[in-house]
Amino acid sequence: MPAKKKKTQTKKTSSGSRFLVIVESPAKSKTINKILGSQYKVLASMGHIIDLPTSRMGINFDNGFTPEYTVIKGRKKYLSDLKKEAKAVDIIFLAADPDREGEAICWHLKNELESGKGEIFRVSFDEITEKAVSDAFKHPRQIDMDKVNAQQARRVMDRIVGYSLSPLLWQKITRGLSAGRVQSVAVKLIVVREEEIRKFKKEEYWSIDAILRKRDASALEPGTPDSFQAKLAKYKEEKIHVVSKEQGDKIIEQLKDEQYVISDLSQKEKKSHPRSPYTTSVLQQDAFNKLNFSVNKTMRIAQTLYEGVELGGEGIVGLITYMRTDSVRISEDALKELRDFIKREYGDQYLPAEPVQYKSRKSAQAAHEAIRPSLPLKSPKEVQAFLNEDEFRLYDLIWRRFLSSQMKSAIYSVLTVTVSAGDYKFKAGGGHLLFDGFLKVYSAALETGEEIIRIPPLEKDEIVDLAKLVPEQHFTKPPARYTDASLVKMLEEKGIGRPSTYAPIISTIINRNYIKRSGKSLLPTELGELVNKLLIENFPDIVDEDFTAKLEGELDDIEEGKIVWTKVIDDFYKPFSNDLEVAKEKMKNFKKQVVETGEACEKCGKPMIVKWGKRGKFLSCSAFPVCKHSKSITSGVKCPIEGCGGELIERRSKRGAFYGCTNYPKCTYTSRKLPSTDGEVANTSEGEIEEVA
Numbered sequence: 001m002p003a004k005k006k007k008t009q010t011k012k013t014s015s016g017s018r019f020l021v022i023v024e025s026p027a028k029s030k031t032i033n034k035i036l037g038s039q040y041k042v043l044a045s046m047g048h049i050i051d052l053p054t055s056r057m058g059i060n061f062d063n064g065f066t067p068e069y070t071v072i073k074g075r076k077k078y079l080s081d082l083k084k085e086a087k088a089v090d091i092i093f094l095a096a097d098p099d100r101e102g103e104a105i106c107w108h109l110k111n112e113l114e115s116g117k118g119e120i121f122r123v124s125f126d127e128i129t130e131k132a133v134s135d136a137f138k139h140p141r142q143i144d145m146d147k148v149n150a151q152q153a154r155r156v157m158d159r160i161v162g163y164s165l166s167p168l169l170w171q172k173i174t175r176g177l178s179a180g181r182v183q184s185v186a187v188k189l190i191v192v193r194e195e196e197i198r199k200f201k202k203e204e205y206w207s208i209d210a211i212l213r214k215r216d217a218s219a220l221e222p223g224t225p226d227s228f229q230a231k232l233a234k235y236k237e238e239k240i241h242v243v244s245k246e247q248g249d250k251i252i253e254q255l256k257d258e259q260y261v262i263s264d265l266s267q268k269e270k271k272s273h274p275r276s277p278y279t280t281s282v283l284q285q286d287a288f289n290k291l292n293f294s295v296n297k298t299m300r301i302a303q304t305l306y307e308g309v310e311l312g313g314e315g316i317v318g319l320i321t322y323m324r325t326d327s328v329r330i331s332e333d334a335l336k337e338l339r340d341f342i343k344r345e346y347g348d349q350y351l352p353a354e355p356v357q358y359k360s361r362k363s364a365q366a367a368h369e370a371i372r373p374s375l376p377l378k379s380p381k382e383v384q385a386f387l388n389e390d391e392f393r394l395y396d397l398i399w400r401r402f403l404s405s406q407m408k409s410a411i412y413s414v415l416t417v418t419v420s421a422g423d424y425k426f427k428a429g430g431g432h433l434l435f436d437g438f439l440k441v442y443s444a445a446l447e448t449g450e451e452i453i454r455i456p457p458l459e460k461d462e463i464v465d466l467a468k469l470v471p472e473q474h475f476t477k478p479p480a481r482y483t484d485a486s487l488v489k490m491l492e493e494k495g496i497g498r499p500s501t502y503a504p505i506i507s508t509i510i511n512r513n514y515i516k517r518s519g520k521s522l523l524p525t526e527l528g529e530l531v532n533k534l535l536i537e538n539f540p541d542i543v544d545e546d547f548t549a550k551l552e553g554e555l556d557d558i559e560e561g562k563i564v565w566t567k568v569i570d571d572f573y574k575p576f577s578n579d580l581e582v583a584k585e586k587m588k589n590f591k592k593q594v595v596e597t598g599e600a601c602e603k604c605g606k607p608m609i610v611k612w613g614k615r616g617k618f619l620s621c622s623a624f625p626v627c628k629h630s631k632s633i634t635s636g637v638k639c640p641i642e643g644c645g646g647e648l649i650e651r652r653s654k655r656g657a658f659y660g661c662t663n664y665p666k667c668t669y670t671s672r673k674l675p676s677t678d679g680e681v682a683n684t685s686e687g688e689i690e691e692v693a
Contacts, residue, residue: 018039018040018089018090018091019039019040019041019089019090019091019092019093020040020041020043020082020085020086020089020091020092020093020118021033021036021040021041021042021043021092021093021095021123022042022043022044022045022082022092022093022094022095022096022109023042023043023044023045023095023096024044024045024046024047024096024097024102024105025044025046025047025307026044026046027304027307027308027316028044028128028307028308029042029043029044030042030308030316031128031307031308031316031317031318032095032128032133034315034316035128035129035130035133035134036133036137040093041085041089043081043082043085044078045078045082045096045105045109046075046078047105048072048075048105048108049071049072049075049078049079049082049105049108049109049112050069050070050071050072050108050109050111050112051069051070051072051155052067052068052069052070052155052159053068053070054073056163057159057160057163058070058159059156059159059160061573064566065156065566065569065570065573067152067155067156069108079112082109082112082113083112083113083115086113086118087117087118089118090117090118090119091118091119091120091121092113092118092119092120092121093121093122093123093137093140094106094109094110094120094121094122094123094143095122095123095124095125095136096124097124097322097324098124098125098126098322098368099147099322099324099368099500100147100148100150100151100154100500100559101151101500102124103122103143103144103147103148103151104147104148104151104152104155106122106143107143107145107148110143121140121141121142122140122141122142122143122144123136123137123139123140123141124136126321126322126325126331126368126369127306127318127320127321127322127369127374127375128306128307128308128318128374129317129318129374129375131333131375132374132375146558146559146560146561147559149558149559149565150555150556150558150559150565152565153554153555153558153565153568153569154555156569157181157551157568157569157572158180158181158182160569160572160573160576161179161180161181161542161576162178162179162180162181164576164580165178165179165535165539165542165580166178166179168580168583168584168587169531169534171584171589171591172534172587172588172589172590172591173530173531173534173590173591173612174590174591174611174612174613174614175614176613176614177512177527177531177614178512179531179535179542180508181542181548181551182496182497182501182505182548183505183508183509183512184531184532184535184542184543185496185542185543185544185545185548186487186491186496186505186506186509187509187514187515187524187528187531187532187543188532188535188536188543188545189482189487189490189491189545190481190482190487190509190515190522190523190524190528191524191528191529191532193479193481193482194481194523194524194529196478196479197478197479197481200478200479202475202476202477202478203243203475203476204243204244204473204474204475205241205242205243205474205475205476206242206243206244206245206247206248206471206472206473206474207231207232207242207471207472207474208231208232208242208248208251208252208255208469208470208471208472209229209230209231209232209469209470209472210229210230210232210255210260210419210421210426210466210468210469210470211227211228211229211466211467211468211469211470212227212228212229212230212260212419212426212464212465212466212467213226213227213464213465213467214226214227214456214458214462214464214465215463215464215465217456220456220457224456224457225454225455225456226456227456227467228417228428228430228453228455228456229428229453229470230417230419230426230427230428231426231427231428232251232424232425232426233425233426233427234424234425235251235423235424235425236423237425240424245471245473248471249471251424252469252471254422254424255421255422255424255466255469256466256469258421258422258424258466259421259422259463260419260420260421260426260463260464260465260466261419261420261421261461261462261463261464262417262418262419262458262459262460262461262462262463262464263418263419263420263425263460263461264416264417264418264460265415265416265417265418265458265459265460266415266416266417266418267413267414267415267416268413268414269411269412269413269414269434270411270412270413270414270431271409271410271411271412272409272410272411272412272437272438272439273409273438274356274404274405274406274407274408274409274437274438274442275401275404275405275442276328276358276370276405277328277330277358277370277371277372277401277402277405278370278371278372278398278401278402279325279326279327279328279360279370279371279499280299280323280324280325280326280371280499280500280502281326281488281489281491281492281499281502283298283302283323283371283397283398284298284299284484284485284488284502284503285485285486285488285489286397286401286485287394287397288483288484288485288520289485290397291390291393291394291397292520293390293394294484294506295484295485295488295502295503295506295507296503296506296507297390298394298503299323299503301390301391301394302320302323302371302394303323304391305318305319305320305323305391305394305395305398306318306319306320306321306322306323309383309386309387309391310386311383311386312385312386317374317378318374319373319374319378319383319395320371320372320373320374320395320398321369321370321371321372321373321374322368322369322371323371324499324500325368325369325370325371325499326360326361326368326492326498326499327360327368327369327370328358328359328360328370329360329368329369329370330369330370330372330405330406331369333375334369334372334375335355335406337375337376337377338377338402338403338406339351339355339406341377341403342403342406342407346407346440349408350407350408350437350438350440351406351407351408352406352407352408355406356405356406358405361492370402371398371402372398372402373395373398373399373402379399380392380395380396380399383395400441400442401442403441403442404438404439404440404441404442405438407437407438407440407441408435408437408438409437409438410433410435410436410437410438410439411433411434411435411437412431412432412433412434413431413432413433413434414429414430414431415429415430415431415455416428416429417429417430417455417458419464421466428453428455429453430453430454430455431453431454431455432454480521481518481521481522481523482521482522483520483521483522484506484520484522487506487522488502488506491505494545494548494549495548495549495552495553496545496548496549496552497552498552506522509528510522512528512614513525513527513528513614513615513616514527514528514531514532515528518672518673519672525616526616526617527612527614527615527616527617530590530612534587534588537587538579538582538583538586538587539576539579539580539583541575541576541579542576551568551572554568555568590612591612594609594622595609595610596608596609596622597609597610597619599619601621601622601623601627601629602629603621603627603629604621604623604626604627604629606621606622606623606627607622608620608621608622609621609622610633611630616650617633618630618631618632618633619631619632619633632649632650632651632662633649634647634648634649634662635647635648635649635650635659635674637659637674637675639661639662639663639667639669640669640675641661641667641669644661644663644667644669645663646661646662646663646667647661647662648660648661648662648669648671648674648675649661649662651670658670658671658672659671659672659673659674
């Protein structure tokens with residue numbers, strides 16, 4: 001505890017506490033309050049209290065890009081209550097999350113509470129456990145202004161882009177649109193992928209497999225396979241490509257009369273190594289692929305696990321470490337406890353002689369830890385009764401990944417077989433698991449799929465019988481559309497965004513109607529493609545991946561104290577402001593475009609024209625504003641309900657885009673996809689349709 005300069009009569013808060021601790025959320029405050037005891041009063045700021053104003057730019061360009069901060073609407077009461085409590089304590093501890101945003105929250109609070117008599121300190125911890133919190137309070141520090149300035153730089157840069165481009169889009173397309181610095185790059189990635197899919201031309205190719213059988217199968221032990229499947233790989237030692245049925249038929253005719261000989265056998269051991277404990281992006285990808293959780297859902301559940309869950313007699317306990325991290329580091333305490341646990345529960349055969357070392361990305365924040373269960377380690381079974389199904393599944397995933405990360409590698413015996421048939425060669429692979437290693441807890445079904453195919457015992461130069469030749473037609477496939485998981489992976493690989501931004505990026509571009517979900521895939525909307533096109537034409541740097549990654553790197557340099565934050569903003573703003581002035585004159589104006597439809601207004605008879613809104617295109621009466629009649633553009637697909645006669649139009653709800661009948665509410669048919677695409681019918685409640693109608 002920091003030493004007081006002199007003895008003073010200690011005042012107490014309204015609750016009788018000497019020390020005030022401020023965190024962001026009520027859930028976090030309950031967990032910490034249980035750890036600290038009655039001398040501490042723990043209050044929540046409810047997140048940010050101070051921020052840039054919403055009604056204007058809020059940046060003084062003439063005074064070094066100084067932000068003009070203000071109290072967020074609806075948060076004045078929280079601030080007033082905190083100020084009142086601050087006047088009655090000796091020491092105030094600011095304990096927001098251990099990242100840039102948390103540091104900025106603490107800085108704003110310090111500036112507002114400095115008029116009180118208490119000294120103000122910053123404490124931070126990666127896990128909300130008794131040891132971690134107690135250690136943090138034994139070593140309080142001052143606000144890290146480098147972190148604050150990195151956050152200020154991001155906030156100011158994003159404000160400049162958003163509050164400059166959004167009004168421009170209002171002028172050129174329609175009111176209500178917006179553009180963001182990092183989000184626009186994400187939209188571009190999805191649009192470019194969709195363009196690649198449209199341009200893709202599939203090509204035919206064929207595979208030819210041989211089903212081969214041992215001649216003397218009677219000598220095999222019971223349960224041993226007597227046949228195996230090999231794939232045609234080479235012709236005269238060159239890789240073979242079969243591009244048509246005719247070519248395949250000729251090859252098959254030649255192969256029917258050939259002798260099949262085992263020309264090579266290669267048996268070796270192969271190791272499958274454990275993976276590092278989770279970073280934010282990898283957790284989001286795994287939770288999407290294995291648990292079918294959206295990125296937002298994953299982070300929401302992880303936040304609950306981090307801030308604390310009621311565990312019966314134990315009270316509220318934080319179950320995982322901080323979930324926004326790009327580091328794979330494990331603390332010495334956690335490493336020791338984990339290795340002791342593995343030795344005790346699984347034995348020495350599963351424990352490496354030395355701890356497994358993992359290397360974080362170059363840009364990772366070394367002070368952070370990977371996402372892991374908090375100490376002391378609690379197995380998923382211990383806490384299952386206190387978690388809902390989704391919380392348990394995510395905790396179980398984090399637990400297994402962490403536990404397996406310090407276990408030995410799995411070992412396979414892998415057999416590669418080459419079969420010669422005249423000038424042709426077939427390849428087959430098989431084997432079995434010798435030692436499960438880390439797969440003991442991170443199971444094969446979860447991580448590596450089916451066990452390697454079994455092959456009967458074979459010898460070199462052995463002749464095998466051809467049972468059957470199996471030709472199969474294939475077509476090359478276009479690139480896969482992005483999903484939450486693959487988009488996060490791409491953003492991380494390109495250095496765009498940081499752990500705290502991946503989830504907001506995806507939710508923002510969907511909420512703006514620039515991107516929509518189709519099953520698990522992310523597709524651009526027509527509006528998203530239009531906005532992306534205009535930004536590429538007029539602001540190429542804003543949507544350039546390398547340029548955006550460079551800015552992210554500069555934000556990291558600010559945090560490390562290598563660059564003055566205002567210089568980064570100045571270097572960015574000068575070329576951006578020039579592009580902005582040019583775009584105001586040269587950007588194509590879609591508001592002034594008149595696209596006639598040949599359809600008359602049902603209200604006044606004037607021609608209906610196509611206009612853009614923040615939900616995309618719609619039909620409007622050309623006599624607007626005298627006649628305000630408008631309607632959605634239909635998909636051209638008739639409602640499948642017999643006798644309805646309506647057409648399907650795209651609508652939106654909190655759960656994403658769907659198609660509804662134009663005869664609503666008389667007809668309540670809805671579908672997530674057009675029936676002409678897959679015939680799917682998903683009846684949605686009328687309440688959902690009313691919400692977006």
